[in-house]
Structure formats: C-alpha cells, structure tokens
Amino acid sequence: MINRRSPFKTLLIYLLVILLLALFLFPIYWMFIGSLKDNSVLMRLPPQLYPTFSTLESYKAVFSNAKYMKYILNSFIVASMTVVIDLVFSVFAGYSLSRFHYPGRKAIMTITLSAQVFPTVVIIISLYEFFSKFKLMNTYHGLSLADVAMSLPLSVWMLKSFCDSVPRSLDEAAKVDGCGRFMTMMRIVLPLLKPGMLAVGIYAFLMSWDDYMLGLVIMTKTPLKTLPVGISETFLGEFGFDYAGMMTISVVASLPVLLLFLVFQKYMVAGLTGGAVKE
Amino acid sequence: MTKAVINARPHKGISEKWKDHLFGYALLLPTFSVFSLVILFPIAKSIVMSFYNYTYASIKKGPTWNSFENYVTIFEEGFLSQLFRTLIFTVGTVGLELVIGMCIALLLNMNIRGRNAFRSLFLMSWTIPSIVTALLWSWLFNAQYGLIDFVLSRIGLIADPNMQWLQSPSLAMVTVIIAVVWRQTPYMLVMILAGLQSINQDLVEAAAIDGANAFQTFFRVKLPGIKTVLGNTIITCVMSSFQQFTIIMNMTQGGPMKMTTTMSIATYKLAFTSRNLGAGAAVGVIWMLLLGTGVTIYNHVSKRFDYE
Structure with a gap:
C-alpha cells in the first residue's frame, strides 16, 4: 500500500467485517443456545437471546435414544469408509493425470470437472437396479461407494493440482536410481502429498456426512439408516414440534464436521482454492 | 502408434513411453x-428409461417402449413451471452468493489483520450439514415462535407478527433461497478471495498511481484478474443449485402450491412418489441437456x- 489508510477507514472495515460475520454465525449460535433450553422456554415470546445452562434434558434424550446412536454410528462408518476409498482412488487418479500424458487425458479431465452435470436424483432412478444386481443395497460399502463417486471428481482434481506442485525432477531422479513406477509414486511423491490428502480426506468426510438423497434410497432398512435421513424422518414426522430436540440433534450432527474443519481449516482452504486459482 | 513401434526395443515388446501410458x-x-x-x-x-413406460405397475409385465409419451406427460405435469422455479432458485441463490461473497472478499x-481467521x-x-440448515432456518422462520418474525415485526418491517414464510406461496421460495445462500456463500467468498490474492499487487498499485478510483480499479484490474476463478466458481454453484434437494425437500417438500418444486424435487417426486420412473427420468434428461449445453x-x- 502506498498511501496509508486513515484509522477511521480501518475501523469502518473491521466493523463491517465483524457485522457480516455476526450475521453468518448467528444461526449457529441460535442452534447452540436452542439446544440448551426446553420447549416451554423456546415457545415463549419475546425469545430469550442469551444462553441458559439450566437443562441438558434434550442431550440426555438424544444420547439415551438407541435409534439415534445407531444413526450416528452408521454415518460414521459410511463416512470413514468413504474417506479411505476416496483417498486411495483419487491419489492414484490425481497422480496419473498429473504425470502421464497418454491419449484421452484431456477428455478425462473435462469429464471429471463436468461430472456435476449428471444429477444425483437422475442417477438414483436407475441406481437401484445396478446396486441390487451387485448386492450393494442396504450395505455400508454400497452407500460408501456411491458417496465416493460423488466426491471423486473434486478429490481427483484437488490431488492432481497438489501433484502438479511436486517437482517432476524428484520422479526422474528416482527413476535414474532404479526405482519402479509404483514405488516412485508411493515412496517419493506420496509423502509430499500429505497436506493435499488431508484436504481431500476432510472434503470426502464432509460430503458423505452431508449426504441425504443417496442414503434415503440405498439404506431402506431402519437399522442401517444414516443420520440425515433419521433426522428428517423424525422431525418431519411425529416430533415436528420438539424444537429443543431438533436443535440438539442439529448440534450433535454439526459438531463432528465443525470441529474437523476448525482443526484442519488451513489444509481445507488450500485444497479448495489450489486447483482453481492456478493460471 | 507408429512412433511407439519404431521406438520399441525388440526384446522388451513395448516402449518405455507406452509403459508409462499403461501405468497411467x-x-x-x-x-x-x-x-x-x-x-x-x-x-x-x-x-x-425415459423412452419406456416404466412405472412400478408396469415393471412386472416388463416395460414397454412408448417413444415420447413420458415427455408429453411431464409437460402436462407442469414441467415448464418446474423449469421456471429452478431458474428463479438458481439465479436467486447464485446471484446473492456472488454479490455477498464478492463484498466480503x-x-x-x-490488508486487514486476522484475515485468515475471519475467512475460516x-x-x-x-x-453445517444441509439437513441441519433446513431445520435451523425452518425454526428461525417459524410463524409462531420464530426469531425472524419477532425481530421484523418489532422493528416495524412487517405488520403481522405471525407471518407465514414457508407456508406462503409467494414467500416460500425466498425463504428457501436465504437458507441455501447462508450455507453456500462462504464457498464463493473463499474462491473469490483466493482469486483476488493471486492478482499481482503491482497492477493494483499502478492503477492507483494513474489515479484510478476504487470502482475503476475493481472493474478494470481486479475483475479481469479473477475472471477464470470467478467463471469456474459460478459454474460450480449453478450446477449445485440445480441439484439442491436436501434443503428444499426438508423445508417445503416442494410446496406450497408447488411453488418450490424445482426440477430436482419434481424428478424425485415423479419417480418415487408417483412411482413413474420413466417420467422422472424424462425430466432428468431435459435437465442434463440444458446444463450440458450451457457448460459446453x-x-x-x-x-x-x-491451461495446464
């Protein structure tokens, strides 16, 4: 900056940023304090804007409900499997697209980036038949596989750009030393991709944790349902007026991803923006 | 191909280059x-399937070819209005995400301190998961006990302290758009900010030396500088708005009076509520044609x- 900003202008910028931030964060605050009140307080006007810590009843209700515990466990199992499969597949594909210039490479990259043109809802119309044929309906690995397919396009793209930033001379040096192609990838390039893999892993977890439509169609048996589907069934149905319960399960469903993100946000931002900004 | 054959050493069969390709x-x-x-x-x-009579009832007998029958059906079932609803929803969400995201970015x-902390x-x-977004905003917009009605009526912006949002045909779309914008804007913001930071600072300073004001700098230097990122991000957001299902389904189920029935809700309902898979697929096919053409x-x- 050539001319220094006046302190007044600086203050104005901070005030604006903080105001906007408050608007974005308020619903999250509202959810947290709502989960700590009971329904008699929530259904009272004017609304209480401050948190009270008098009741944990709705948390007790959630954690003593075997059905919820099962939904949460199912979501965790599916999301973890999704992360592992997505990472292995996207490291391979990202490395491949970054290093080898085989025929058809460009077409593959175009399809990868345009995969979102294919709507999930159109896929599920006929996914049922394929998944039945391969015995993937109502299985953890079936739903993970579907989740993997949804997160792979961006995962591959992110890892390709992380691979691009690893100097090729490393590969060549390894080759001169007699290292095979697979070992070059695993021993030389992979250790340098850790930040990228962290970003992709978190992204895959967020995607799978957020999925509602695929879970709705693939997991038809109650003991296998994932958390979003379970929440939707409960609160669009008989518990539509249990606002405290609604906010509590919302907190429970948000906390794992919120914490995961806050701990690793640096890698996440790098992963999201890395592939897009490069000229 | 011929080049590979010429390069091939007789005892190895395929060349090193093709081994690389095969490994890839x-x-x-x-x-x-x-x-x-x-x-x-x-x-x-x-x-x-979109060209077959493919309903739950007809599956046992075996689906039969019915040419463009499904496409006629979906137009009778209000496809044009669903397309219109999808466009309103997409333009509304992506437009707001762009404007708000750009301002914050x-x-x-x-050059403010703590930029990365603010960004995070x-x-x-x-x-926040989509299902939570749907519940949370339904609660905020609740007609009896919702905070938004309370605040708006207190400051005198609305007369009715129990104004219906999600139940009102004219307001339901606005409500859903606000919820989606809240969840999606940060993505737009982060991408735009990354774009802005990749601009060569010398260009911005040169513009300032030449006496360009903030608007001129924005439209002549910054906007062209982030053109590529911005275009790709908008495309991503448009495709994701077309796809939006969880939030709409859990806030309005496509109602009231089908005012929030976008193509993704319509496809799901045709296929799984009306159990007419063929017709659902037909909506999907037109959707992909539209989006595919646009993206191409x-x-x-x-x-x-x-670029490489």
Missing part, C-alpha cells in the same frame, strides 16, 4: 470403475481446459 491408465482404473458403476451406467439407463482483501470463521456455515458453450467460450 492402470492408476485411473479404480476411479473409472466407480464412475461407470455409480454414474455413467445409471445415467445411460435413465436416458433409456473485497473487504477481507483490504466465515466458512463455518459451509460445513461456457467451456468453449472461456477455453477453460486449455
């Missing part, structure tokens, strides 16, 4: 398999796959 293909195989099983085959099958780009805090709403034209004009 092999690494793509797992991804390609999942893609085929979960995306490509089902999509192809859905396209075929420009503010954060003004803004991104928090993006990590964009790719062509922007040449976005030309």
